[in-house]
Amino acid sequence: MTEVVTTTNEPAVRADNVWKVYGSGAAEVTALRDVSVELARGRFTAVMGPSGSGKSTLMHCLAGLDTVTRGETRIGATRVTGLRDAELTRLRREQIGFIFQQFNLLPTLTARENILLPLAIAGRRPEPDWFDTVVGTVDLRDRLGHRPDQLSGGQQQRVACARALITRPQVVFADEPTGNLDSRSGADVLGFLSRSVREFGRTIVMVTHDPTAAAYADRVIFLADGTVVEDLAAPTTDAVLETMKRLDTQGAAR
Numbered sequence: 737m738t739e740v741v742t743t744t745n746e747p748a749v750r751a752d753n754v755w756k757v758y759g760s761g762a763a764e765v766t767a768l769r770d771v772s773v774e775l776a777r778g779r780f781t782a783v784m785g786p787s788g789s790g791k792s793t794l795m796h797c798l799a800g801l802d803t804v805t806r807g808e809t810r811i812g813a814t815r816v817t818g819l820r821d822a823e824l825t826r827l828r829r830e831q832i833g834f835i836f837q838q839f840n841l842l843p844t845l846t847a848r849e850n851i852l853l854p855l856a857i858a859g860r861r862p863e864p865d866w867f868d869t870v871v872g873t874v875d876l877r878d879r880l881g882h883r884p885d886q887l888s889g890g891q892q893q894r895v896a897c898a899r900a901l902i903t904r905p906q907v908v909f910a911d912e913p914t915g916n917l918d919s920r921s922g923a924d925v926l927g928f929l930s931r932s933v934r935e936f937g938r939t940i941v942m943v944t945h946d947p948t949a950a951a952y953a954d955r956v957i958f959l960a961d962g963t964v965v966e967d968l969a970a971p972t973t974d975a976v977l978e979t980m981k982r983l984d985t986q987g988a989a990r
């Protein structure tokens with residue numbers, strides 16, 4: 737498959753007036769209320785907010801892992817809302833990469849096989865140069881024959897990062913990618929994610945609770961009670977902490 741090349745300023749990811757309601761009657765929970773966001777191409781965006789504010793729900797709706805109740809989402813020019821299952825599977829396979837908190841590597845496969853798995857599933861041939869670039873950037877050249885249980889948590893997450901990028905997806909969604917890592921391994925993973933944005937022009941959306949992690953991003957979107965309550969450009973750790981404190985106070989006052 738050839739890479740999607742777009743010449744317009746169309747955002748990489750977009751949500752228009754998205755609502756997500758789980759359950760019904762007494763068990764009804766409104767996880768997203770009228771959320772509209774545009775995430776530019778080649779940018780690193782962090783999504784923050786208190787537990788239960790809707791971060792994972794937003795990411796799952798944007799990535800086509802969950803359906804929206806109202807509104808619509810797009811990946812590039814593709815309207816995700818309303819796609820049939822087979823089209824959604826193809827979109828996720830060809831245009832989206834995922835990184836999870838728990839790594840989600842296949843235990844019986846080596847690091848090399850795990851990284852190449854998305855290409856194998858899509859029936860695509862690996863590009864040796866790109867494989868080499870990605871593996872070199874995550875610093876795993878001497879661990880490619882190891883299985884996940886022979887790797888540290890940080891190395892496993894770097895395998896997962898390489899796996900997410902190997903297909904050259906339009907967007908990589910990362911859900912708490914450093915949540916299970918010590919600060920040193922977390923910094924390695926975040927460094928890799930920002931390099932993939934700056935050097936390879938990738939688009940990354942990352943859910944995180946960690947202000948230091950969020951400061952690696954170009955922009956931080958804050959959610960509270962299912963709505964976007966703050967949008968911070970060029971964040972520093974201090975600015976993120978300050979915003980969190982202010983939103984906490986406002987939340988407590990409500």
Ligand SMILES: Nc1ncnc2c1ncn2[C@@H]1O[C@H](COP(=O)(O)OP(=O)(O)OP(=O)(O)O)[C@@H](O)[C@H]1O
Nearest residue numbers: 758759765767785786787788789790791792793794
């Ligand atoms: N499958 C589901 N069924 C019912 N309610 C759900 C479901 N998934 C999420 N919710 C509810 O939707 C709201 C938003 O949840 P979500 O997981 O998106 O929050 P979050 O900000 O990612 O939280 P955390 O930081 O704890 O992971 C919560 O009130 C949650 O209980």
